[in-house]
Amino acid sequence: MTGHNIRYGNKIIPFELIRSGRKTMETRVKPDGSVEVRAPEDLAIDRIIEIVSKRGRWIIKKRLHFQQYPKEDLKKRYVGGETHRYLGRQYRLKVIPSDNYQVKMKGGYIEIHTPDDSPEIVEVLLYNWYRDHAEVKFDQILDDAMTVVRKHGIKRPEMKIRRMKRMWGSCIHDKNRIHLNLELIRVPPHCIEYVIYHELVHLKVPNHQKKYYRLLNRIFPDWSERKKRLEKFQIS
Ligand SMILES: [Zn+2]
Incomplete structure (x- = not known):
């Protein structure tokens, strides 16, 4: 991984470059605003910087989005009260102690009935249901x-x-x-x-x-x- 910059308007945007066996380039903005670029091994750095520069506007927009909606981008913890989406709608997670494993949707809630309320188990149950x-x-x-x-x-x-x-x-x-x-x-x-x-x-x-x-x-x-x-x- 190596560090580089692009210039966009009066802004300098740093990015991390990861070389790999892939055929195409990919630019990613992470929730913390940092930028990660994946590129083929043999693509010249000048060319990479040129391509990333063209995505400057998109990078700025993406960063702004993360600033505006920070909550949604927080890492999920799979605990009661947390918001999870289903088909675009938001539901609250309700973790209910039970003898059996069961997941159901009720009102604005996704209910997770489980004997074990550890986040790992709740995540598995939720994703099986998904x-x-x-x-x-x-x-x-x-x-x-x-x-x-x-x-x-x-x-x-x-x-x-x-x-x-x-x-x-x-x-x-x-x-x-x-x-x-x-x-x-x-x-x-x-x-x-x-x-x-x-x-x-x-x-x-x-x-x-x-x-x-x-x-x-x-x-x-x-x-x-x-x-x-x-x-x-x-x-x-
Ligand atoms: Zn496609």
Whole structure:
């Protein structure tokens, strides 16, 4: 990891550079405002600085967001009273001592019934519950999306759900498979739809070149508003 800077207007923005075997560059703003850039081993530093500089406006915006909504970005502790999202809505966690393990939604609460209220157990129970709902919900959205994309020659992919640290979704073109981040169950359905359509279009056009956006615009014209909305949520 090495430290570098970019200049944006009258601001100097430092970033940490991490080189890896990846093919593309990724810029991340962390909740504390620091910037992390991942780049391929052989990409020249001048080029990296040029690319990061172009993202200056986005970095500033992202930092501002973290300043405005610090609460949501605090690391979750999985204790009673804490706020957790489901399909974009906020619910409070209620941890209830019980002989059995059970999770249910009641009013504005997600109730965790458990003999063991340690945060590790509460997290596992909550995420098992998230997963059960994600499997049904994401499948439904995929079904609906297929009725739209099938006529563009896109076949129903295999869908895998897992917790990912950095991406909301990804796809393996050759295997006709999409991966969705389990964390998506926390965001509003219209943002989940955006991610699913984004990946579906990749099954036809793997990269982000003009042809990709031409097809996405045709199939899913309001994608950029949904994308903006999704960017307000952090992958926790
Ligand atoms: Zn993409």
